[in-house]
Amino acid sequence: MTDHETWSERQKTAGVTVDGHDLEIAYHEDGPDADAGNESDGGTEADAGGDEPPVVFLHGIPTWSFLWRDVVPTIAENRRTIAPDLIGYGNSSMHDGFDRSIRAQEVMLEDLLATLDVETVSLVAHDIGGGVALRFAAHHPDRVEHLVLSNAVCYDSWPVEFVSNLGLPDTVELDRSELESRLDSAFVEGAYGEADPDFVEGMKAPWLSDEGHRSLVRNAVATNTNHTTEIDYGSIAAETLLLWGEDDVMQPIAYAERLADDIRESRIEPLSEAYHWVPEDRSAAYADRLRSLLSEPNT
Template sequence: MVDHETWSERQTTATVTVDGRDLEVAYHEAGPDGDDPPVVFLHGIPTWSFLWRDVVPTIATERRTIAPDLLGYGNSAMTDDFDRSIRAQEVMLESLLAELDLETVSLVAHDIGGGVALRFAAHNPDAVGKLVLSNAVCYDSWPVEFVTNLGLPKTADLDRSALEGRLESAFVDGAYGAADPEFVDGMKAPWLTDEGHVSLVRNAVATNTNHTTELDYGAIDAETLLLWGEDDVMQPYSYAERLAEDLERAELAPLSDAYHWVPEDRSEAYRDRLREFLAGRNT
């Protein structure tokens, strides 16, 4: 298991074009090239690609993996002059895949990363072979109060210790069991600079429900696994059930004893079920 500093050191960057602006995206890449499409991991708010620290290494033993930091997150661009909505993140993903010369991928996505993945899969059905959604924003399920509060002007005025306390609470109290201190420290790290603090506020402001209510979910053709933390109150399991009804090729895969941070709460079960799905094995 790597710490967040090591994870950052192993990232590389690419330049993407979003709404006419060239922006730097940091991403973690591991695993061999092969005949199977690479697996792209998309995180949510207020996390970054380090969310996948316990999942990527297992998948990377067999598949090429790419875990980007969304724009405004982690080690990607944080300047205060671009859109961070999931519409813009979808454009980022499309540009990154073109930069890496990838025509087909599997997507594994959590939280607002799930909204990005849903948009991309609906608009590019031939580009997504398999889709895994975990406690993903969809329909009108978001933004939640915690994220809305992060976007209030008073959050921008918080002193650093108060902001850190709020984030600490989200990741400690939001864990199903005892939170791993390295996970908590890693999740907080990008936001504890002046630039990161402002970027977090801008990211929260950019949450726009219209970007998932406008989707034609029936356009999504990818084989889909709804690998969902069953005890989540922020993105409840009822939304996974709704997705299962609306997506042509979707399978429900609830994970008990897991809240919103399901890749962390149930990392072993999560990566085992993911590995089976990507390999085409059903339980």
């Protein structure tokens, strides 16, 4: 069994309702008491894993929760972790007929946390997952203890050309080998140094079926800059760490600097030798810095 197949095998499922649509969310859960009251039909235990809130990991496009494969285990040593596949991604619902924008993903996150009986969280997010996290933290400042953003979409920083091209109407009819070639370019050329074949294979896997191919196009066309330009960044109260791959050209570190100016309790920690896929490029350093932040005493 491959690494991504093992990850999928360990995922649980939960039902959510987004804009009146009943959808299924696949999520990876680990850490102390991760199974307490959290079967596939939802949970009854609030904030399992001691007094500390769970750490929720949000991925971007065109990834899925497997992005966090080398970060989650370190954090799960002493914290409950929850890493969902966004709707339209990974092993979550992919069929047509629902919105996949970051506005809708925020609704999904809120309903998933309610289903799991989780009130307060620490959010760790990358790419469009960062946009989801920013919206949630701005709309629910009392529910987010820590906010960790990595090469996140914000303001008018997105969509990038690669994603916009995936959302063109004729991409649905694209030959599968051509789609795979585009994804190879994104994950192989987007890695700092030699890309891990297990990472590349795992990232591509959800998109290589007919349903996955179509869903990826729907996800790409759902990118909407208005959903980050409308955020009141000054309302975010969470202690915020901008853990940014400093060599990224898709979401340059200049946007992290802008976030640091607008979010009250924030600081930038650049990670060198990292492009856009910073949780993969610098997974050990990423996990160490995240664990250090989470272990700091509350002030």
